[in-house]
Amino acid sequence: MSTANASRRVTARLRDWRRWPEEVTRAWRGSLRFRTVLLTLGLTALAVLAAFVFMALAIQNDLFQSRLEQVLGDAARTTQTAQATLDSAEVEGDAVAVDNLLVNVSTVARQAATDMTAALRTDTTSPLAPQGFTTGGLTEDLLSPGLRASVRDTGDLQWWQSSALPDGDGGTVPGIIVGQQLEVPEAGAYELYFGYDLADAAQTLSFVQVTLWIVGAALVMLIGGISWVVLRSVTSPIAEAAETSARLANGELGVRLQVRGDDELATLARSFNAMADSIESQIKDLADLSLVQQRFVSDVSHELRTPLTTIRLASDMLNDQREAFDPTTARAAELLHAQVQRFETLLTDLLEISRYDAGSVQLESEPTSMAQLAEDVIASMQQLADQHGTDVRLIAPGGYSPVEMDPRRVRRIVRNLLGNAIEHGEGRPIVVTVDSDQRAVALGVRDYGLGMTASDAERVFDRFWRADPSRRRTIGGTGLGLSIALGDARLHGGTLAVWSALGRGTHFVLTIPRQGTDFDGTSPIPADPGEDGAFDSLGLTQPIEIPQADRREKR
């Protein structure tokens, strides 16, 4: 597997953003590492988020509390100083003196740690009481009625509220307003307010928060990266094991996993290798067995054939001279001759079948014209067809150009199909069709005989199966012919299909794929001929008539 290729593929996938959800789903389902890392990232992010939010809140609270204590202390001190100044003053009904007192208060108030101060008259009824003052933009509307009521109603208690204060540039900053009553001689109660901004605290807080987020994000990435790396050390051996198993399954029995260290993965590798050893040895045993089987078949072949040859020669000689014998002996010689031939055919077919079973059959392919081959086979079987009074017609719209096939095997298949058709065709014409397309060449053999039921048609390729045991056999079939034909067709990578209907006859279609094409099993000749008129289009001039009166049930 090439990394460059993989990365190119990934880039291509990234470009096609519409397919992202699909790709992610695929990765989620298909990659343990992707899934685990994503899960780890998600859970870590959640945990970090929770921890940092808690931390941020705690820090914020702490910062606020300390600032609050500081400002409350500052405000109390300043108010106390102002009150002391007021208490020590002697006014005695002089309005100017009272005014001066307030000026003094504002001077004192300037000593506070903020320049936002305000003194508001509580009792507006006293004629002597002068207007209050505000500095630093702490206007009356910044003060909540609740705060003012609290300050007004209680004598010398401090009250505070959080508020947004103007920052002098038209914006606002978070701040605290602290208020307390001030007793001005002759003028009654005033409310003294100080506004403290929390800009420093806010700045510290935002710095802390930014730091926390950066650290959090880095932490999440780090954990994701770590889990990716850690998982790679776990999943790479798994992926390697998967790839090795696939190669093993493909028949590379020699592949093994590398055993590193002594951990669980090493145990996996060792178990895998033990399994592969066991599989390899078992397959080798089976192969040896198959070899033994093949040798046995070959030996049996030789051992049986030599005596059979002697018997054959003897029976042929006896048969040739049977006129010289008395009728009984002559008949015996005839029977012997016929049965020896039957035995021989059976032996040949059995050996062929056992070769398929042992998998020791090889094709000897050469470019062959299917149409030509069909013509040859029909010519060679003309005599048999004549004996049955059967007319064999060849229709070949295609299939002339040579296709790679083993002509001996294909010829055997066609001979078999044609022999069956002649035997079961009830003397009606037989149509042999040859056609081809880009992917395959096909040959169909259609008889218009009795046909079979669908369940019988399913079994025609079974060994030693006969459609109707009671029927007379005129061609010495062994019951293995169609099994061998099917084996031959499959050996070519092709198919042998059958269609049959009672009273309409049977249609066998042999399909052989052209080399180098991806044959999907569809034949240029459909097995089901449809309505019996389908052959008209192929240039059949004489209609094939099926005498209705002759239509009998088969059994």
Next chain:
Amino acid sequence: MTSRILVVDDDTALAEMIGIVLRTEGFDTVFCADGAAAVDVWRAERPELVLLDLMLPGMDGIEICTRIRAESGVPIIMLTARTDTADVVRGLESGADDYIVKPFNPKELVARIRTRLRPAAQSSGDTLRIGDLSVDVAAHEVRRADEVISLTPLEFELLVALAAKPQQVFSREMLLEQVWGYHYKADTRLVNVHVQRLRAKVELDPDNPKIVTTVRGVGYRAGAVV
């Protein structure tokens, strides 16, 4: 003149039966059941044809075939129980002219033997030209310039068949019929193997044949006269 046939087979029953068949047809027969002795028996008897079983004790048929071929072009027909590709091709490559698969019938056996024993086709008394070779049909002789090339009767017949009709492309089936006497579809490997053997003897460069040229998908034809 009765032809003498050497039957090399370790199965005495089969050998005897073959003997009966052949004698009925008027052939003279000699037997040898031991592979190791087969070549000596052949040297002593000088038969017109050898029927050779492939599987023999002592020395196997292919080895015997190779040794006889080294000394003579006598027709050899193999008897084999195995139709497996490798065995048949090995037998043909070692020099056998033809093979018969067990079990065979007497007519087939006799027909094969007669084809191999028939006198070479007397197409004309002329000398044929093929490539840079001259083929003297009557004298059964092939020459390149003054050098005589020795061919077995079968190889000679194959070459004459091609040379007699230089315009004709011969399919393997046509050659099987004309040279081997098969009138039905037979094993075209016979032709392939013997064309290879012939080329090995007559071609200057067997990988680039000029005498027996291949016509792809059809068969063979005689090379142009030089």
